[in-house]
Amino acid sequence: MSLVKFTGTDNLRVRLVLSVLSGKPVRIDGIRSEDKDPGLRDYEVSMLRFLEKITNGTVIEISLTGTSVLLKPGIISGGSPMEVTLRGITSDDHDLSVDLIRTVSLPHLQLIGMSEGLEIPSFGGGEVEFLCPIIKQAKTLNFVAPGKIKRIRGISHAVRVSPQFSHRMIEASRSLLNRFIPDIYLYADVYKGEESGKSPGYALSLLAESTTSAIHCSEAISRPGVTPEEVALEATKALLTEIRRGGCIDRKHQGMVLILMLLGSEDVGRCRMGSSAHGRPIQVLRDIRDVFGTSFKIAPADAESKEVLLSCYGTGYVNSNRPVA
Amino acid sequence: ALSDYRQHARQRRDLVRLIYNSDLTPQQIAHGEAAPNKDKDDADDDDDFFKIKSSADTQVVTISDRTKEPTASLDEWNDEVMLDSIRPLFITGDSTRPVNDLDAEAGVEGDGEE
Known part of the structure; x- marks a missing residue:
């Protein structure tokens, strides 16, 4: 099967996932080759090992310097529900925290018919338990009505710092949010002692849910010299920016949703999305085209907004290892 | 209304073309959405060739591998x-x-x- 080649660390994890989903071998060169600490990071190697574990027959070759990786994917096991414990950290400023993955990312999978048994039953102290059910096939995704925001939820957490910080963040966030809707619930999550892990800090994660179950989210985490109020306002303003961008999909989840659309049954999936200032979804579109050969149609959603309507013909992805019930 | 429609059709063609058939970085495309074709020769009914950006202004911007946008x-x-x-x-x-x-x-x- 033909080899797909990429260069650099852009979308590295997405590219590996696309390789496994498509069964096509992928080679990525030039991984931080200019960096003074070149090559794959430990967490990336961990992810490769993870991909190896959940598949049969995967071959991974990493160059001596770690700047090149060749992934020849096997077949995803998929025979029984998955239970994993992931160790490391539960939040940082590059990727979503476990709070948002649990409350925002997982619900997005309902769009393709995955809900029952999909959960993060426990987490904390740098450890996350993840349960994933098996489904036979991904449903065609059709999500074009953004709806109106009906409620806002949030988790204000403080770890190994004054519990008061948590309440200060909630108060600051409400100073901006209260004007919009009454249905706001911000939960103060204070960790103490054993369960709190090693690193002190505080963070505010927010989500806004619409009448059609579109979920937008944001979060901000503490940095040295930044007050709880400043962290809270940063998260809150970022949520407002997200809401204003519109569409049915939070920007941090657009790439994932594009892949879900790709996997849908052999029918046209459609989704309305707000524009991204960052361009990452565009890179995902290109990577999907390079690996799967699937191009999306993209049209302005309407005359007034900058939102776009994306559509694509699903690949009819099927879980071939699912036992017959 | 017709001109609106035209403008529309053009935007649509442009985005698909820019994403799948140009060398622009995703960031350049994303930013261009706000101000399409800021080059001076922004003629109206252009069916012209792709605009080749001079290497000077196509600086390499990495998207890198992170979910949260800066x-x-x-x-x-x-x-x-x-x-x-x-x-x-x-x-x-x-x-x-x-x-x-x-x-x-x-x-x-x-x-x-x-």
């Missing part, structure tokens, strides 16, 4: 008018007023939907 300035939300402008997006807001009409206060209604 935070842009959020100062705009210190403005009450700005805060008010998104009210229609909430169930409690007045839905007859379109969002983003800050600079078009008067006579916004009566626009056909296509």
Whole structure:
């Protein structure tokens, strides 16, 4: 099967996932080759090992310097529900925290018919338990009505710092949010002692849910010299920016949703999305085209907004290892 | 209305073309959405060849591998008018007023939907 080649660390994890989903071998060169600490990071190697574990027959070759990786994917096991414990950290400023993955990312999978048994039953102290059910096939995704925001939820957490910080963040966030809707619930999550892990800090994660179950989210985490109020306002303003961008999909989840659309049954999936200032979804579109050969149609959603309507013909992805019930 | 439609059709063609058939970085494309074709030869009915950007202004911007976008300035939300402008997006807001009409206060209604 033909080899797909990429260069650099852009979308590295997405590219590996696309390789496994498509069964096509992928080679990525030039991984931080200019960096003074070149090559794959430990967490990336961990992810490769993870991909190896959940598949049969995967071959991974990493160059001596770690700047090149060749992934020849096997077949995803998929025979029984998955239970994993992931160790490391539960939040940082590059990727979503476990709070948002649990409350925002997982619900997005309902769009393709995955809900029952999909959960993060426990987490904390740098450890996350993840349960994933098996489904036979991904449903065609059709999500074009953004709806109106009906409620806002949030988790204000403080770890190994004054519990008061948590309440200060909630108060600051409400100073901006209260004007919009009454249905706001911000939960103060204070960790103490054993369960709190090693690193002190505080963070505010927010989500806004619409009448059609579109979920937008944001979060901000503490940095040295930044007050709880400043962290809270940063998260809150970022949520407002997200809401204003519109569409049915939070920007941090657009790439994932594009892949879900790709996997849908052999029918046209459609989704309305707000524009991204960052361009990452565009890179995902290109990577999907390079690996799967699937191009999306993209049209302005309407005359007034900058939102776009994306559509694509699903690949009819099927879980071939699912036992017959 | 016809010119609106034309403009529309053009935008559509452009985005698909830019994403799948150009060498522009995703970031350049994303930014271009706000100001398409800022080059001077922005003729109207162009079916022209791709514009080749000189290597000087195609600096390599890495997207890298992170989910969270670097935070842009959020100062705009210190403005009450700005805060008010998104009210229609909430169930409690007045839905007859379109969002983003800050600079078009008067006579916004009566626009056909296509």
